[in-house]
Amino acid sequence: MSRLTEDFGMRVSVLASSSSGNATYIETPQHHVLMDAGLSGKKLNELLHSIGRDLKDVDSVFISHEHTDHCRGVGVLARRYPNLMVYANAPTIAALPKSVGKIPQEQLRVFDEGAQLDLGDLDVESFGVSHDAAQAQFYQFQHAGKRFAIVTDTGYVSDRVEGTIRDADAYVMETNHDLEMLREGPYPWPLKQRILGDFGHLSNEDGANAIMDVIGLKTKRVYLGHLSPHNNMKPLAHTTVVNLLKAQGLAVGHDFQVLDTDPAVADPLFTVGA
Template sequence: MLIVGEDFGMRVSVLASSSSGNATYIETPGHKVLVDAGLSGKKIETLMQSIGRDLTDVDSVFITHEHSDHVRGVGVLARRYPKLSVYANAKTFAALPKSVGKIPEDQLRLFDMGATLTLGDLDVESFGVSHDAAAPQFYQFHHDGKTFTILTDTGYVSDRVAGTIRDADAYVMECNHDLEMLRTGPYPWPLKQRILGDQGHLSNEDGADALMDVIGLRTKRIYLGHLSPHNNNKPLAHLTVASLLAQQGLAVDHDFRIYDTDPAVADPLFVV
């Protein structure tokens, strides 16, 4: 049981991350929030229980974009937990699929791209990315001098985005696919083109390149996220990123560590 007012820092668990569903939990002494709810409500409840947390304590969910692997459970959670505030920009709200169902209007909160929202002891910074959605935006979370950044679902990392997210304490960085697995795999060519395009997804190599540009002296943890179950696997993504970073003289497993994420098993809570 957490003591009210106890400042244990900012704690994070990547509940699930893959092309099939995404959700991340973040807590400070004053707030408990989710980024995305791309699994069923029941599955998210189970994942929260697995890290010793309860959805009844979550006050906010921040939506990155309207694709189902990021919003599948948002409507269910909003209707089940009426104190839950749902944040997104106007275009994302308008583009939510009908399968999400109705989100009560008094729980909707507009969060413009490029804005920073202060929720007591937690500052949430939004930034736009390049993805084939209405107005995709991701988030950085700031608490007590620490920063946690999520960046998945983007075809490339612009200089603007790199400048925004540089030198965070911890990252979830997209490593969606291995290029060779994607090119020789079963996907139809139009889908492969979409994934490889500027509004698609980062490959393992792309993710490593982005990390080379943003890792700073503060960076201690990197989580490899949004892996495709058909075009990637955890050992390959991990080896590729670690090798490329080491080739650039970055001290992998010394200055910082690389962690895998899973589509169905929550990562243990860590202190940023």
């Protein structure tokens, strides 16, 4: 796909979101980027083809942290596409698992936590989250005054993060687990404690509370992301979040939409702010 001169805005598709693999596609007239690459190169290209896009056109990948469900495919992509740049902070780059394989040094770009990057018609801002990784960070993407933010893999959403992403046009917000399903489920107790802790993951209720704290008049879409296949279900996450938001008087379905993501099916491309 060639770069376009007409400004169609910033378009996004959540390609996959779950505890087993995560990737989101963001495009502007000048850029085609991935936020995380937690699936195989083959699967990522299948998902991109399903929305009419191709891996060969992706110019950058922004990695949140070194857990394989966020970085599994980045080494393959970098070696296959020598013009593709890989952005992450230095501790994350150092902690990438051996299974990722070699990423050519000339394709690595250190992107510090709390930094901003100007890529012409795409501005990217990183922000740290609380997770059991070397230095997990997520990203907010901005084009022509429209903002899209992703927040998953965090035990809580800090005031600092809320201030960074408040009143974005669209979000992916973590709703990893249902508390009862997790507590009654098959995971060993130490793993349950990890998930429930400050360096773990947001529950459905936590995600709803975070949404309430950050949405504003500009917000049009909120995607529920990073669901655990063992400790959550899409209908349960969706109903829990929507009911909590409505209980606070928020006009779900009128002022903004709450939407689901899938571990293996890409969401349709949407224009941020439309």
